[in-house]
Amino acid sequence: MIHDDEPQATRRQAGAGESSRASRGWWDRNADEYQTEHGAFLGDDRFIWGPEGLDEAEAGLLGRSPEGLDVLEIGAGAAQCARWLKARGARPVALDLSHRQLQHALRIGADFPLVEADAGALPFADGSFDLACSAYGALPFVADPVRVMREVHRVLRPGGRWVFSVTHPIRWAFPDEPGPEGLSVAASYFDRTPYVEQDETGRAVYVEHHRTLGDRVREVAAAGFRLVDLVEPEWPEWNTQEWGGWSPLRGHLIPGTAIFVCDRD
Numbered sequence: 001m002i003h004d005d006e007p008q009a010t011r012r013q014a015g016a017g018e019s020s021r022a023s024r025g026w027w028d029r030n031a032d033e034y035q036t037e038h039g040a041f042l043g044d045d046r047f048i049w050g051p052e053g054l055d056e057a058e059a060g061l062l063g064r065s066p067e068g069l070d071v072l073e074i075g076a077g078a079a080q081c082a083r084w085l086k087a088r089g090a091r092p093v094a095l096d097l098s099h100r101q102l103q104h105a106l107r108i109g110a111d112f113p114l115v116e117a118d119a120g121a122l123p124f125a126d127g128s129f130d131l132a133c134s135a136y137g138a139l140p141f142v143a144d145p146v147r148v149m150r151e152v153h154r155v156l157r158p159g160g161r162w163v164f165s166v167t168h169p170i171r172w173a174f175p176d177e178p179g180p181e182g183l184s185v186a187a188s189y190f191d192r193t194p195y196v197e198q199d200e201t202g203r204a205v206y207v208e209h210h211r212t213l214g215d216r217v218r219e220v221a222a223a224g225f226r227l228v229d230l231v232e233p234e235w236p237e238w239n240t241q242e243w244g245g246w247s248p249l250r251g252h253l254i255p256g257t258a259i260f261v262c263d264r265d
C-alpha cells in the first residue's frame, strides 16, 4: 500500500542546493539504520572500498604507506577508513555532511578531527593534504562533481593522490535489485537524469546523480588530475552478503563499483 507521506521515486533534475539539502536530511535520518545494517561488514577500523569488500590493506590503491601523511577522507560516514589510516600512522581528517554520521564516528571513537561540511566547499587551506580518499562518499550524491574534484585538487599538495569509489555507472541501466530482476536492462545507460525521492510537496528527500564512465573520466581531467587506474572489483567467493542491489548473483556478472585512482602532478 502506498501512503501519502511516503517519498515517491522519480527521475528529474535536482540542483546543487537541493541535492545537498536532501543528502544532509537523508543521512541524518538514516545514519543509525545504515550503521546497524552495514557497520559489521565495514568494520570499525577497516578501509573497505564498496559492497564487494575490496580492502585497501590488500588493494594498496593509495599507492604508498600513509604513515606520516595528511589524509582527507570525504563523505567519511562513521570514519572507518580514517581510523584505519590513523592506525597506520597517518594524520587523517574525516569530513561528512551529516551530523548524525559523524556522531557515529564519535561513538566508535575518533582521535582525529571530524569536520561537518559539504564536499563542494572544503574548509581547508590550499595544499593541506598528501592524500584524499572517498569510499562512496559525496560523489554519487552531488550535482556538480567537478566542483568537488576541483576542491580536492586545491587542498592536495603537488604529488598528492585522490582515490574515490562510486556505484559503477553500468548499474544505472539495470533495476537496483539483488535478484534476477536486476539482470535485465531497464533504462538507458546514457540517461543522466538524477534519481530523486520526493515528499508530497515535491521536495527532494534523497538524490543520486548518474554519470557515465566517460563523464567520470572527463570530470577527473577537468579538475586537473591524471587518471592512473580505474579499478572494477570482482565479486569474491567469500562474500555471500547482499547490500541493497549489490549481490553475489549480480556481482559475478556485472561490475558494481568503480574506483578511480587519480594523481595531482
Ligand SMILES: C[S@@+](CC[C@H](N)C(=O)[O-])C[C@H]1O[C@@H](n2cnc3c(N)ncnc32)[C@H](O)[C@@H]1O
Binding pocket: 020, 023, 024, 027, 042, 074, 075, 076, 077, 078, 095, 096, 097, 098, 101, 117, 118, 119, 120, 134, 135, 136, 137, 138, 139, 141, 142
Ligand atoms: C554511502 S555513505 C559512505 C560513508 C562511508 N564512506 C562508508 O563507506 O560507509 C555516503 C556518505 O556521504 C556523505 N555525503 C553525501 N553528500 C555529501 C556531501 N555533499 N558532502 C560531504 N559528504 C556527503 C553522507 O552523509 C554519507 O555519510
